[in-house]
Structures are given as structure tokens and as C-alpha cells.
Amino acid sequence: MMTLKVNGQNHEIDADPDTPLLYVLRDDIKLNAAKFGCGLGQCGSCTVIVDGNAVLSCVTPLLLLEGKQVTTLEGLGTIEAPAPIQRAFMEEQAAQCGYCIAGMMMRAQALLQKNPKPTDEQIRAELEPHLCRCGTHMRILRAVHRAIRLMDTADASSATPGRAQ
């Protein structure tokens, strides 16, 4: 048994310590957002945020996560109250099949938490490890730029900036 903190809630997890975080999120905690893509840390669709950093959950074993804060896309906002990055992706219609999108959004979110005003070049470099077979790249970039503006507005008006930490 191990306690895992996901989206601000503690979960008692009964799984082998070598179990990758992805399976714990999907199988034990029943969260949908983090996706199995390649299982080898090569596509980015499983990306979540751990203590502020974008982490590939399919290759990160449970034993490394003791005492750490895990955030998944579910922890940012909901359909009814979307976080700025979620609103931005909806407004830009930045998904075709959408399978890679949760991972893209989590890495973009981690980037924006560290650097609220990244350049286009920095965004492209940051999202480079993520694969999107549909070819939604240009919309994804537009959505990240829109998220920057939305977060900026939210900060300026001190409105609720989603539930992101």
C-alpha cells in the first residue's frame, strides 16, 4: 500500500512499486486523460505533471512518486469550469482524434506555469517530444498561444485561473 496524491486527493494504491504511474492513474484511480500511446516514453500521450514538471507516466514507476503531487488533465478543470488551457483548446478546436491532446496540454501547462510568456520557438521546442498523427500541430500551437492570453487575462482580473496549481 502506498499513498499517492493525485489532483489534490490522497489515494491508497495497492500495486507493485514498479507499476508505471499511467496504469495506476487509469486502472486504480479510473482517470481517463492520461493515455497509453507507446508505453515506451516516446510519444508523449501519457504526460502528466509531477511537482510542476511534465513527466511521462508510462515509464515512471510508482515507487518514485511517494510524497509527490501528481496533476492530470482532470485536475485542471471540468467541462463546466474549464481551466484556461482547456478553454483555449476548445476555442481553437485543437483536436482531431484528440488522443495526443491530453499529453500535449499537460506539457504546455507545465511550461506556462514556469514561464507564463514563452515565445513560439520555446513552445515548439517544449512540445517537440509529442507525436500527433492527425496533423493538428498548428491548431495546438494556436491553442497554447490563446491559453497564454487567457491566463494573462485571468491573472489581471484575478478571476479563478482554473484549478491548476
Added chain:
Amino acid sequence: MNAPVILDRRRVLAGGGALIVSFSLAEAFAQDQAAPAAVPVPNPPGSLKGSPFLDSWIRIDADGTITAFTGKVELGQGFRTAFQQIAAEELDVPFASLKVVTADTSRTANEGYTSGSHSMQDSGTAIQYAAAQVRALLVAEAARRLNLPAENFRTENAAVVAPDGQRFAYGDLVAGDMLHVQAQPASKLKDPSIFNVMGQPIPRVDIPAKVTGGAAYVQDMRLPGMVHARVVRPPSYGAQLTECDTSSVEKLPGVVKVVRDGNFLAVVASKEFQAIKAMAALSAAAGISPAVVKRAIFGALDELALGWLLSGRRTNLRKTAAEVAEWLVRGLLPDGEKP
């Protein structure tokens, strides 16, 4: 000589085609409606050809619930939203008031593969014509009830409106098998100049769930008592499973069962990663005919070498062919060494 087909990620992407292989159950309940269709309608449009009954495409329940059906799979093309627009437009109902059911072998028409950009032209067309004909049937029913000619009736907001303003909600007009009729050769489609749902930039209905962690994919289905399985893949085509001691794998945590059937080997476990670990252990325990492996590996290497040579030297195929033959006969040599 036959030029080899060389596929890599970039070329596949450049082709831009998605081939999604679906399956169909020949005897599926909702798909056997073609059988009693003794009198085929001459050349019905789109997928109405294969599934001519209107209620294969549009269903209206007594409580007013309206559903459009498609045998195509939505995987980001956006047609779920587009079909909802089409059905709403031709039925004269608000966009948000109807649901679209996609590719459900027990409920939707069998439209075969979802591929080749055929969803709009085949399924979208069927829905458009079926919706227009359903609307005409509803108008005819309201006119029949008032014993008036149908021409002076109109439709709006999921209701038929009589010349005197009397309204009949669609749900009140549908009775029994009224929509279980075959499509007619002629449909009275709306004039595109009065469209107010089609042609509008409506946000895709599937995106909100996809950006908030909602259930959006088959992987997100969690059925009661569901277990996970993994198949042990052989290293090569034609490999034989010679021996396999499964007893140690059966004792691993979470393992429900090891399944062996001839050369097929798989493991079932309560949790997914338990199945993956058990599969790896099983794979290590399985004896696989080595001769086959060796032959297959060298065959694959030959193929790779051929593909690499031809992809790099397209200008002189005759010369290349001779080189390839040399390479294949003498085997692969380290970089820089000529055969």
C-alpha cells in the same frame, strides 16, 4: 522488376489516408433489415442503398427524443457534429435537441469500413435524405389528422404547424412503426439558401470531453468485473511454440489464467500491468523454435537492406539491382566495404 513498396512514417502521412478497419456481424439484429426489403427502391442515395429503412437513420420516440444513427466511426473527422447539423437542418429541430449514435453493431446500419473520406457522402447523404423523408411523413400525419392537404403545413422547432397555427410535436405524431418504411425515390430536401444549421461553424461536440478527461475512447470503457489480457507475440512469422512451463507464471500476482491453444499463448490478469508483467514472464518461459527465428531475422534483414538501397539510389535502378543482388548473395557487410 517490381519496384518494392517502401513505406515510412513521412510517406504514410503524406498520403494522408486513414484506413480504419471495422468489423460487422452479418446477423446483427439491427442490420438484418435489408433482408425483408423485397422491393428495392431504384438507386437510393448514399448508404440508403444498403439500409433503405428510414428508422435505420432517424428515430423519434414518443417523448420527443430524436436520434440519428450512423454506421461510421467518429475518430476526429468531426462528422458526429456534421451529421447532427444535417439531421437538425432537414428535420427542423434545434441542433442541441438531437443525439447521434455512431457505429454500434446492434443499433446502427452496417456501413462497412470507415475510410476513404466516404462518411459524409455515404452516411451524411443517407441521414439527410432520411431526415427529409421523415419530416415529410410527420407533415403528412398531421395533415391526415386534420383532414387537410399537406401543402399548407410547415415545420419548426420539432413540431408540425397547421395552417391555423395548431402545433403537433414530432413525438406526438410518431406512432408504432410509422418510420419503419423504405426510403422513397424522391426526397424534398431543403433549399440550401434557407439553411440555418448546416453551413454554420458549430464547435465539435466531441472536443470538450477530450480536453477534460471525459470518457472519449474505447480504452475509457471499464466494464463490471473486467480483466486484462496480453498475448505473447512470437518473434517471427511461422514460429512454433515448442514448450512452455506456465506454472510459475500462474502464481504471479493478479494472474487469473494462462491460456494456451496450440501456438497461441496469452495471460489474463485482474489489472493491466499485472497482465503485462505476466506476459513478459511467459514470453521468457516459452520455448520457440529457433530455426524459424533465425530464418525470419535474416529474411527481414535482407528486406531492410533492399529497401534501404533502393530508397537511396533511385536514379539507376539497373545498377542498383545488380548491387542488391550482390548484397543478398554475399550478405551484409560493414559500412564502407564493397561486396
